[in-house]
Every structure is written in structure tokens, then in C-alpha cells.
Amino acid sequence: MAEQRVLLVSPELCTGCRLCELACSFQHFREFAPSRSRITVVRKEEEGLDIPVVCLQCEDAPCVAACPTGALWKEDESGLVAYDFDRCIGCKVCITACPFGGIGWDPKSGSVIKCDWCGGDPQCARICPTGAIKWVRAEEADATKRDRVARRFEEVSRLITAARGGV
Amino acid sequence: MRYGGYAGRYIRVDLSSGSIGVLETPESLARDYVGGLGFGVRLLWDEVDERTDPLGPDNRLVIATGPLTGTLFPAAGRYQMAAKSPLTGIWGQSNSGGFFGPELKFAGYDMVVIQGRSERPVYLVIDDDEVRLADASHVWGKTTFETTDIVREDLGDETFKVMAIGPAGENLVRFAAVINDAGNAGGRTGMGAVMGSKKLKAIAVRGSRGVRVADDGAFMEVVDEAYEKLQVEWGEAVRETLTKYGTPNLVEAINAIGRMPVKNHWTGYWERADEIGGVAIRERYRVKQGSCYGCLVQCKYYVEVREGPFAGRYKGPEYEAIVSFGSSLLIDDLPAIFRANHLADALGMDSISLGMTIAWAMESWERGLLTAEDTGGLDLSWGNADSVIELIEKTAYREGFGGVIAEGSRRASQIIGRGTEKYAMHVKGLEISAQDGRAHQSSGLTHATAARGADHLTSLSCLEERGYERVAAERYGEDKVRELTDPLETKYKGWLVKDLEDLYAMGNSLIICWYEVGWPPVFYFDDMARALAAATGMEEYRDPRAIRIAAERIVTLRRMFNVREGLRRKDDTLPERFLREPMPTGPARGNVCRLDEMLDDYYRARGCDPETGVPTDETLRRLGLGDLAGRWR
Numbered sequence: 001m002a003e004q005r006v007l008l009v010s011p012e013l014c015t016g017c018r019l020c021e022l023a024c025s026f027q028h029f030r031e032f033a034p035s036r037s038r039i040t041v042v043r044k045e046e047e048g049l050d051i052p053v054v055c056l057q058c059e060d061a062p063c064v065a066a067c068p069t070g071a072l073w074k075e076d077e078s079g080l081v082a083y084d085f086d087r088c089i090g091c092k093v094c095i096t097a098c099p100f101g102g103i104g105w106d107p108k109s110g111s112v113i114k115c116d117w118c119g120g121d122p123q124c125a126r127i128c129p130t131g132a133i134k135w136v137r138a139e140e141a142d143a144t145k146r147d148r149v150a151r152r153f154e155e156v157s158r159l160i161t162a163a164r165g166g167v
Numbered sequence: 168m169r170y171g172g173y174a175g176r177y178i179r180v181d182l183s184s185g186s187i188g189v190l191e192t193p194e195s196l197a198r199d200y201v202g203g204l205g206f207g208v209r210l211l212w213d214e215v216d217e218r219t220d221p222l223g224p225d226n227r228l229v230i231a232t233g234p235l236t237g238t239l240f241p242a243a244g245r246y247q248m249a250a251k252s253p254l255t256g257i258w259g260q261s262n263s264g265g266f267f268g269p270e271l272k273f274a275g276y277d278m279v280v281i282q283g284r285s286e287r288p289v290y291l292v293i294d295d296d297e298v299r300l301a302d303a304s305h306v307w308g309k310t311t312f313e314t315t316d317i318v319r320e321d322l323g324d325e326t327f328k329v330m331a332i333g334p335a336g337e338n339l340v341r342f343a344a345v346i347n348d349a350g351n352a353g354g355r356t357g358m359g360a361v362m363g364s365k366k367l368k369a370i371a372v373r374g375s376r377g378v379r380v381a382d383d384g385a386f387m388e389v390v391d392e393a394y395e396k397l398q399v400e401w402g403e404a405v406r407e408t409l410t411k412y413g414t415p416n417l418v419e420a421i422n423a424i425g426r427m428p429v430k431n432h433w434t435g436y437w438e439r440a441d442e443i444g445g446v447a448i449r450e451r452y453r454v455k456q457g458s459c460y461g462c463l464v465q466c467k468y469y470v471e472v473r474e475g476p477f478a479g480r481y482k483g484p485e486y487e488a489i490v491s492f493g494s495s496l497l498i499d500d501l502p503a504i505f506r507a508n509h510l511a512d513a514l515g516m517d518s519i520s521l522g523m524t525i526a527w528a529m530e531s532w533e534r535g536l537l538t539a540e541d542t543g544g545l546d547l548s549w550g551n552a553d554s555v556i557e558l559i560e561k562t563a564y565r566e567g568f569g570g571v572i573a574e575g576s577r578r579a580s581q582i583i584g585r586g587t588e589k590y591a592m593h594v595k596g597l598e599i600s601a602q603d604g605r606a607h608q609s610s611g612l613t614h615a616t617a618a619r620g621a622d623h624l625t626s627l628s629c630l631e632e633r634g635y636e637r638v639a640a641e642r643y644g645e646d647k648v649r650e651l652t653d654p655l656e657t658k659y660k661g662w663l664v665k666d667l668e669d670l671y672a673m674g675n676s677l678i679i680c681w682y683e684v685g686w687p688p689v690f691y692f693d694d695m696a697r698a699l700a701a702a703t704g705m706e707e708y709r710d711p712r713a714i715r716i717a718a719e720r721i722v723t724l725r726r727m728f729n730v731r732e733g734l735r736r737k738d739d740t741l742p743e744r745f746l747r748e749p750m751p752t753g754p755a756r757g758n759v760c761r762l763d764e765m766l767d768d769y770y771r772a773r774g775c776d777p778e779t780g781v782p783t784d785e786t787l788r789r790l791g792l793g794d795l796a797g798r799w800r
Binding site: 033035 | 461
């Protein structure tokens with residue numbers, strides 16, 4: 001089995017620059033149109049949060065279960081929830097079923113828009129300057145997060161040591 | 168519009184009649200003036216003149232994007248404003264980041280032109296093809312932050328991008344700013360007062376269209392190269408300065424060369440600079456990285472003050488604001504500076520003009536020329552942060568002595584008189600930004616010649632600041648590197664300032680951010696030419712010489728705007744302090760700004776008559792402005 005990869009999203013690193021949206025829309029539609037991007041950064045101004053929202057390629061995907069025509073299915077090998085425009089009837093039930101807002105509708109092309117990992121080289125991850133979106137091996141995903149938390153503790157312990165006046 | 172990159176349409180609103188027109192962006196305007204600043208220059212030349220009252224209905228406010236706005240070219244998320252300035256009475260312009268600019272483009276417009284004056288307060292809603300005026304009486308009097316929230320609530324969608332004025336703009340404070348996306352300022356030259364005079368409180372925009380470029384493949388090649396330059400070639404220089412600290416990184420660096428204004432530009436060095444520097448901010452207060460649209464430099468940041476009278480969460484101040492509210496007033500308390508900067512944003516004022524006008528008042532106070540009788544009892548001793556905070560609020564509402572500050576330093580000093588005019592640190596009515604021509608000679612030339620008054624972004628050279636020898640050699644030749652990178656040398660600086668004035672004018676027309684063109688000096692004319700040609704399909708711009716000519720056309724016509732207002736060489740000068748008072752302390756001690764040694768070169772390079780400072784007929788003809796020839800001497 002080929003190794004599986006995942007798009008690892010870390011909202012705490014996101015600064016809301018939206019380069020991901022531009023890269024995504026250009027990759028798929030040859031235009032810079034955030035409204036047509038498969039990834040969307042949601043900004044919560046007051047809380048100071050920027051959260052990239054994108055299809056999470058669920059294992060037990062509600063959109064796949066809901067789709068009446070088999071236009072969405074889970075690929076065993078890669079783990080991608082794939083989409084076939086020709087089989088899609090545009091009923092949008094997948095959009096209703098998705099608990100994350102990971103699937104959208106593009107009126108211009110009359111088609112569902114959802115992340116397809118750009119065929120194996122996700123442009124959002126490629127362009128993200130902060131590491132908030134990363135394209136990592138599935139087994140690494142949790143390790144990457146763990147590592148970052150650990151580094152934060154490292155920082156805390158350094159501060160405590162400094163406060164005590166020692167090294 | 169046959170060119171890529173543009174939306175192809177623009178909006179014209181006449182607030183007197185309430186009529187709104189959606190018009191085609193003329194191809195000739197795109198070809199000859201590119202976008203952004205260039206559009207503003209051409210429109211103001213055509214539609215405003217020396218009789219126009221900046222606060223009257225005939226003034227125009229041009230809000231423009233450029234052909235790169237909203238594309239993947241790095242840091243192309245800005246917009247440009249231009250109007251006749253209520254602060255200076257001459258050419259006015261201001262540029263802002265955030266998210267508003269690209270959203271305007273995504274709604275399908277290259278620009279918005281505002282004219283006339285509404286009877287009642289209104290705000291403009293641009294929602295793709297729907298463009299309408301809405302009643303703004305319920306937000307009149309609100310801060311820019313409150314207005315942004317309320318307008319979004321009105322429209323039922325928090326993804327609307329909003330630019331707004333605060334109470335200062337409504338009250339026609341002459342340096343009122345426009346604030347967009349909660350804390351990004353189009354600060355200088357009083358664009359907020361122009362909006363206030365027209366009773367236009369805000370513009371809200373939402374767009375679902377896309378930007379298409381002429382040649383996808385070529386454009387993405389240009390983009391990839393640009394990323395390579397920023398992330399690899401200049402990667403460390405960017406990450407370790409702007410990304411890590413933001414522009415406050417300049418505080419320590421600029422103080423070290425003795426060029427950081429202290430005590431109303433009295434000197435250029437402060438022993439306490441580290442107290443208000445980038446490192447102090449990062450270690451004690453920084454909580455989050457921020458960014459403008461489509462940028463990987465990411466110089467924005469947020470701070471939190473956990474206790475004390477100024478506790479709160481703030482958008483981090485820029486270098487200019489830190490100097491303006493900090494060293495210029497001898498305030499070394501960062502929370503007070505954060506608070507002052509926040510108030511300037513909330514109430515809608517330019518932090519530079521505001522702080523520097525208060526600095527004039529403090530110096531006048533110290534010298535006994537201004538007393539408690541004038542200030543309504545406010546103690547304006549150096550370093551009195553409480554008084555400064557109070558005065559900032561009073562200024563926005565024109566209460567008491569705030570009404571004098573609200574006029575800006577030139578007019579304020581004329582109102583008070585008693586010789587305080589000498590301490591008003593402005594050129595052409597615009598307060599001098601945080602450089603000093605005595606320590607960095609070419610920055611004095613920049614302040615003296617910039618069209619909007621004593622501004623740095625027009626042509627400031629960072630070659631001397633940080634000793635960019637390789638850049639100097641590549642652009643201007645090995646033989647000039649020594650002089651060009653020596654801040655105290657005047658040789659070649661006239662030519663340098665002219666070159667950078669053109670470069671930054673083109674940057675503001677495309678529009679891309681100063682923090683990848685000015686400092687660090689990453690992109691030059693050849694990069695801009697490739698990007699413009701690929702985005703628009705204008706083949707002529709493949710030749711960098713063509714883009715230089717377009718830039719010169721924009722700068723020259725902008726200069727002609729001021730010539731038409733009556734400005735000549737005598738106005739391209741500096742306050743006496745810079746020309747006659749040797750720098751009293753710090754690394755540049757003993758120096759004055761030798762402006763005259765640079766001015767002749769500047770005029771020659773600019774194609775102006777050195778006697779008058781007016782562009783020659785030959786220059787005007789060369790740039791396709793022949794119809795202006797022979798009319799002004």
C-alpha cells in the first residue's frame with residue numbers, strides 16, 4: 001500500500017494571509033478567486049483567530065454516505081474522498097451532510113468544490129508561509145503536533161529556569 | 168478591457184445627487200498609468216485644480232487597486248487613495264494594507280471615485296454587482312472599530328471588508344485617517360477628513376469574482392521567482408527582521424545610526440530606545456503574528472498588556488507610531504504607546520501627524536511659549552503620557568486645545584504664534600516622519616521633495632541604513648557603492664532619490680507593498696516589468712525601460728499637480744532645525760542636512776529646471792504630457 005498523506009491544519013499558526021485560497025483557486029480555475037477556493041480561512045476578529053477550513057477526508061465520510069449517485073467515494077489507497085463531476089447531479093446533499101463546511105458549491109462551473117489534494121501536491125500547503133497547512137505522512141501528523149506542544153513546554157521551562165535565576 | 172489583471176470596471180459615486188455609475192476602466196488609463204497611484208494622479212489632474220477646496224464637494228477621493236491586486240504576487244493586497252489634501256492643500260495620497268483592496272477587485276472593480284457631498288451621513292455598499300448608498304446616521308460618531316462591526320451586522324455578513332472613518336474624520340481633523348479591516352491605516356494627508364467632508368462614513372465591500380491574468384504560465388513563473396527571492400535569497404533577512412519583529416525592528420537599528428527622531432526631531436539618538444524597541448515588544452507583549460492579504464512577509468502582530476492603566480489587546484504599532492508617540496515625546500512606556508496608537512486607529516487619525524503635532528506643543532511648552540492657559544490646564548511636559556492620551560481624545564473631538572492640534576503643526580503654530588512656528592516640524596504642511604536628514608542625508612532630500620510633504624515612503628533609500636552594497640552595485644555600478652551606502656555622503660543622492668521615487672510610484676501603482684520594494688530592497692524595475700507584462704499582456708512592458716517611463720510619467724504629473732498649486736523649488740526645503748542646527752548627540756553628532764548639495768542633482772535627474780523645480784517642456788513631451796508644456800514656469 002502506498003503511503004498515505006494528510007493535510008495537517010494548525011489554526012494556531014495561521015495568520016489569515018489567505019495565500020492558500022489564492023493558490024487553490026488558481027490551481028483549479030486559473031483565476032485568483034477566493035470565493036472558488038476549496039480551502040477557506042475563517043477569521044474570528046474579536047478572538048484573534050484565523051481558522052483554515054478544508055475537507056478533512058473523513059474515514060467514515062457523511063458526504064459519501066449521503067451522495068445518491070456515487071459521485072463521492074473514499075479511495076482506499078490514498079485516503080482521499082474523491083469526486084466525479086460526471087456522476088454529480090448537483091443536489092448539494094453532500095454540503096448539507098458535511099459537519100465541517102468542507103464542501104462548497106461553485107455556481108460558475110455548476111459543480112461541487114472540495115479538496116482533491118491537487119492530485120498529490122496540495123498548492124495550499126506548498127505556499128503556506130507559516131506552516132499552518134502542511135502536507136505530511138499520515139503517521140507523522142500526530143507527531144508533528146506533539147512535537148510543537150513539547151517545544152512550548154521547553155519554552156516554559158526555560159522561562160521558569162530564568163525566573164529562578166539559574167541556567 | 169483587453170488587458171489581464173484588471174477588473175475592467177470602476178464605480179463613480181456622486182454623493183450630492185446620490186447617483187452611482189459603473190463605468191469601463193479606460194484601456195488608455197491602464198496602459199499609461201498602470202493602476203493605483205497612477206490612476207489617482209491622472210484622475211486628480213483632470214478633475215481637481217488649484218481652485219478646489221479640499222473639504223468641498225468638488226474634491227475627488229480616488230480609491231484604486233492595481234493590476235497585481237488580488238493575485239498571487241507576494242504582498243499585493245493593498246489599495247491606494249488620492250485626493251487633494253485638507254492638511255497641506257496640495258497633492259494628497261495614502262496607501263493601506265489589510266484586506267479591503269483585493270476584495271474590491273474580487274467584487275469586480277478597479278477603483279472607486281467619490282465626488283460631491285451628501286446631506287446626511289451615508290455609507291457605500293459594494294456587493295458584487297449591487298452598489299448602493301445606505302444611511303449611516305446610526306454609526307456617525309462611532310469609532311472605526313465599532314463602525315466596522317455595526318456595518319457588518321447591518322449587512323448580515325462578517326466577511327464584508329470595511330474601510331471607515333472615526334470621529335476625527337467626521338470632525339474634519341486635518342490629518343484624519345481612513346482605517347480598514349480593524350486597524351490598517353491609510354494614514355497620511357487627511358484622506359479621512361475628505362471622507363468626513365463628504366459625509367461618507369464607510370465603504371463595505373464583498374466580492375465573489377476572480378482576477379484573471381493574461382498569461383497564466385508566464386505569470387506563475389514570475390510569482391515563483393518572486394517567492395524564491397523573498398523566501399530564499401532574502402529569506403533570512405526577512406524572517407529575522409520584519410516577520411519576527413515587524414517594523415519595530417527598525418527602532419534599535421535606526422537608533423544605532425543616530426537617525427531616530429527624539430524630542431520633536433531635536434536629536435537622532437536615544438539612550439532609552441531599547442525600552443521601546445522590537446525586542447522589548449516581542450519579549451514582553453507580543454501574542455500573535457498577523458498578516459495582510461496574500462503576504463508572506465507578515466510584518467503585522469498583536470500585543471497584550473495584562474495589567475496597569477493601559478491593559479488590553481492591541482494591534483501592534485509600527486515603527487513610525489512608536490517614534491511618534493514614543494521617542495518624539497520622550498515616552499518610554501510601551502503600554503502607553505500601544506494605547507495611543509490604538510486610539511489613533513479607533514478615532515481615525517494619522518499617528519505620525521498626530522504625534523509630531525503634539526511634539527511641537529511639548530517643545531513649545533518647554534520653551535514657555537505655550538502655557539496651561541492655552542492647553543486648558545493640560546501639563547504638556549515631555550514624557551507625560553497621561554496628558555498625551557487625553558490630548559489625543561480631545562483632538563479627535565476638537566475639544567479645547569485638541570481643536571488646535573487637529574489643525575496639524577503648521578496651522579497650529581500659526582494659530583498660537585509667539586515664534587512656535589520654528590518648532591513645527593513639517594514640510595509643505597505634512598509632519599516629518601521618523602527619519603532625520605542630518606544623519607541620513609538622502610532622507611532629508613526625500614522629505615524635502617516628496618509630493619505629499621515630509622514623507623518617507625515616496626523615495627526613502629535603505630541602501631545606507633543597512634549597507635546594502637550588493638544591491639547598490641547591481642543597480643548603480645560598483646564605482647558608486649561607497650558613496651551610495653554612506654549615509655553622510657551627498658554625492659549621487661539626488662539621482663538615487665529620483666530613481667527610488669520612480670520605483671516606489673510604480674510599486675504603488677501595481678500595487679505591491681513597500682516592504683519588499685523599499686526595505687528590504689528585493690524587487691526592482693525588471694521584476695515589476697515582468698510581472699506587469701505577464702499579468703496584463705501589455706507587451707511593451709517586457710522592456711524595463713518602458714516601466715521606468717510610465718513611473719516617470721506618474722511622478723512628473725504628480726509633481727505638476729503641485730506646480731499648478733503654485734509650488735516651486737523654494738518649497739522643496741526642510742525646517743531650519745535640519746539645515747542649521749547640527750545634530751546635538753549620537754552617532755551623527757555635528758552634522759546638518761546638506762540639502763543644497765543634493766537638490767540640483769535631483770532636479771536634473773527628474774528633468775526639472777533647477778531654478779524653479781518645474782518639469783521642463785522637454786521632459787513633459789518625452790513622457791507624453793506635451794499638452795502641459797509651456798503653461799507653468
